[in-house]
Amino acid sequence: MAADATTTGPDLYGIIAEFKDMDTLMPAVRKCRDEGFEKWDVHAPFPIHGIDEEMGVKRTILPYFVLVAGLLGMSTGIILTVYTMAGPINTWLWVNLEAYPYLISGKPFNSFAAWIPPIFELTILFSAFTAVFAMLGLNGLPMLYHPLFKSQNFRRATADRFFICVEARDPRFDPETTSNFLRDLGAESLEIIEE
């Protein structure tokens, strides 16, 4: 998609600014937020506590997915045990089907207390896997290609350096002024990343 005649090379992805430690990073993060960027991010080798408020990132909706999955897992457990072992006999389940109601040692068909372990385990199983997959889905992982990985410098983002990346699709982005802005924040280095 050639935007106009003047751009010939590959499209710009954004600019990354490298920071050495927390003391230079955190004031820079606050200034970026105040500048009003929208498509920007901080890349760090470990979770920085409290950076979400500084960046103005909203809380994730992940817990709601997990809650729904937990309830679904619990219902699955209840249906699996009550329907199959108690069937339509002597129970509150409105199905007109019969599954496997075994009469063993005169135990009641609907012996609900005995089924709590499978129901509990299925609740946990559904919730835990939803937590993992919802996290991956919301984060857009697995993502085996990303323009940032072209940068040699950026490899330190998973080791010992912090990066602020302002993307080109941000409405306030301008190659010249954004570079100057990031340089003034005390960045160790600046790098322009191409798409």
Place this chain on the structure above:
Amino acid sequence: MSTINPSYITSVPSDNTYDDPAERPPLITGANDFTSVTDKVVDIALGKPNPIWWAAFLTASFFALLFFIQIGILFVTGVGIWGNNQPVSWGFPIINFVFWVGIGHAGTLISAILFLFRQNWRTSINRFAEAMTIFAVVCAGIFPLIHVGRPWLAFWLFPYPNQMAMWPQFRSPLLWDVFAVSTYFSVSLAFWYVGMVPDLATIRDRAKNRLTQMFYGVLALGWNGSSRHWQRFERMYLLLAALATPLVLSVHSVVSFDFAISQLPGWHTTIFPPYFVAGAIYGGFAMVLTLAVPSRAIFGIQDIITPRHIDLMCKVMLGTGLIVTFAYTVEFFVAAYSNHHFEQFLFLNRPFGPYKWIGFWCMFTLNCVIPQILWYKPCRQNLWTVMLAAMSVNAGMWFERYVIVVTSLHRDFLPSSWDDFQPTFYDFSMFACSFGLFFSLFLIFLKVLPIVAIAEVKSVMPQAHEGHGHDHGHDEKGGA
């Protein structure tokens, strides 16, 4: 409050085990920063294996191979090669199952419960404790599967619709076990793997050749350290910890129900769920220590797994050991107080019957007496005495399960059906060789994957907090 000595960042303190409330000890010793912690852990995965590693791995994989050969012999011959018989129809396989699944509990406990309690010292040891969990549960799962008689039909344990109108019995504790252990395994595996993703990305970014870059690149799923990703990641980690905590407690409770739901004296006890959970954590921490003490020396990570970590693990072990000792005592009290004469006979038979030495007194000495040395700080600081206590608990916890299974079964209600239990060569060798499988898997993990949760360790280092460079008077904000 500005009493923390800034020299701990530049000098190399040897002892961080002090308990001075005015001066919180550092979790990571030595002159470490983010770069050096990354280097230390990543170099283990990317560097050449140490000769000690090779020696250990070859030995362990030899025994793992023997284990699989013996499983083959078992499948061809049948379970008659074991000593299981009437009345002791549950012999070594169930003892080994409970033993291994118990070891598997410390990993998730360290990861989940200590995470919820904000115990930051867990970060240095959680990764390999979780790996230990996975591999111990693998070993645990094998024993009931090969013990069912027709192991190729083990999938009958799972509820799936079939034309035989054959359905698992959800009232049975053995089926609860299937649900509990398989859920525990899969949730622990997920917890372990996603927790490792950021560290796999660290290795990916440090890898030099194309093949390792691709290997770790695929495993790291494209993690790029984005703060928006970290936010969801941390929320997920918290939720998983919150879900794994009741799961850990439920799994061993369910394992104890295998026994407690029965009518047999010695098994039919309401104290079993907490007693088994405490025992599992006891045995699991002993195994974590057994693995941590040599690994930190072999891989040179004494700055990351410090004397303080060992000290704290010893304290957890001592605490759970006291719970276990209390549970043993309560069983005797309840037997006496119940006035149930079968129960009373059994609890006299344990310390004074045919299995008194190779059984009860072994268990009692190894679990309740020897670990008491950990009350003394010099013993917790000396790696040899720590290993002595850990090894004694490892062995003692196996004897505990042996006592529960064998002494309860061999003298049941009717004297005419009494008989003694004779373990065979295969009983002993399959138990011994299961360690080969466990250690082979664990050694592969130690060499290939990040053995310390690098990102988590960084987040508890003082440098991870703003203002660290100006003021050393912070009270370890990461600890809050």
